[in-house]
Amino acid sequence: MTLNAENHFLSQLKALASDIISEADLERYLQVSQKRKKPLRVKFGIDPTFTDVHVGHCVPIRVLRLFQEAGHLPVLILGDATARLGDPTGRNDQRPALSAEEVEHNATSYFTQIGKVLDLSEGACEIHRNSEWFSGMDFFEVLRLLSESTVARLLERDDFQKRMEKKLPVHLHEMAYPLMQGWDSVQVRADVELGGNDQLFNLHMGRQLQERHGQQPQVCLTTPLLLGTDGRKMSKTYANHIPLTASAKDVFGKVMSLEDDAMESWFRLATSVSSEEVRALLEGHPREAKGRLAQEVCAWVHDEPSAQAAADNFVQQFREKQLPTDIATFTLEAKDWPLPTLLKELGLCASTSEARRMIEGGGVRVSQNVCTDVRFLLTLEIGKEVVLVQAGKRKFAYVQGT
């Protein structure tokens, strides 16, 4: 890498980072790596506790890709050992411990999703499960690991402190969590570890453990958390996340529902649009700016053509109030259907009660006409034309009798 390219790489990293511990180390490691023609080992860990990887997780993954493109080696840690403990992070409900099968299932789904953003092929990256080293540990080895830190040190963790203040439970095994994560770093001899900025404490632990075990301490690089559709941090528990599995249309729509104020950080963290261009966009019409943002994110999660299609579709459906082009057709028994039952049957509403409320609120249309009669009967006959049923602005279905 030339000096210029290296500077460019560094500034790209810095643009995405919220903390780099420490920049000096990072620069030094990069130089050494180049001199010895030895790629840096860049660690990123995820626990397969649920199936959806969302756009928020992807900020560190984007950084990881930057490293990969610069010739370094991503080292992915799948926290299958940690996941099976059932870590009740930050909440007082006990997440049920996952079975080996569930972990396996989630892991597969994770890699398919991450594969969209990162090159996971042989040689391009390294993948480990932390059960590789944790499942063989006996109790005394566990104790030895626990002895590597102190209660006071662990209690410094922001998340623990907040929960203590709020008088929420902090379980003992959670205290072991940072140590386990740190131990991963020792095992894979990480040069750099990435994570969201809520991970800083855990990343520090890796540094500490590595030094205690005679390794050079990893650089900790954290990224800001992407905000969800409601302005809080993106998290599945807030249901404000954009899953990577969401359809192009959905990704587009969800980005469009971000608050205007969130656009700047989204552009920076989730797209590669240059800062000059972002500035220009933000000075222009917010709708256009957000449309561009949505298209960028969409193209990144899916691809260019589907992003374009989603954009066109959005304009047609919401600005020009046209019908979407991909309305599914359902075939139901030919008879008189009470409207609420029909809406539930078509999956447009979760329950007949919800359907009733929506009907009363004027959110339901049959053949383009608003229907506020809860007792409306829709007659389906064999061979008759399909009927368009709409619930809210986003849910449509065609029905016909059989």
Added chain:
RNA sequence: GGGGAGAUACCGAAGUGGUCAAACGGGACGGAUUGUAAAUCCGUUGGCUCAGCCUUCAGAGGUUCAAAUCCUCUUCUCCCCA
């Protein structure tokens, strides 16, 4: 081991015998409006064969005409003392 406090709907949080399917806030959904599934305003927010009925306030019993509310036991959490 001793003492005290607590567990409420998606989340947070009121409610301490009937007027409670349960205030309020957030989220979500719907409507109006628009610049977009932004913002703002209004409405809805357990289920059903829906003017009625059924199941909910950690779990199991009990008292009562009537319990989220009172009693007993169980489970879990927090705080103080040891």
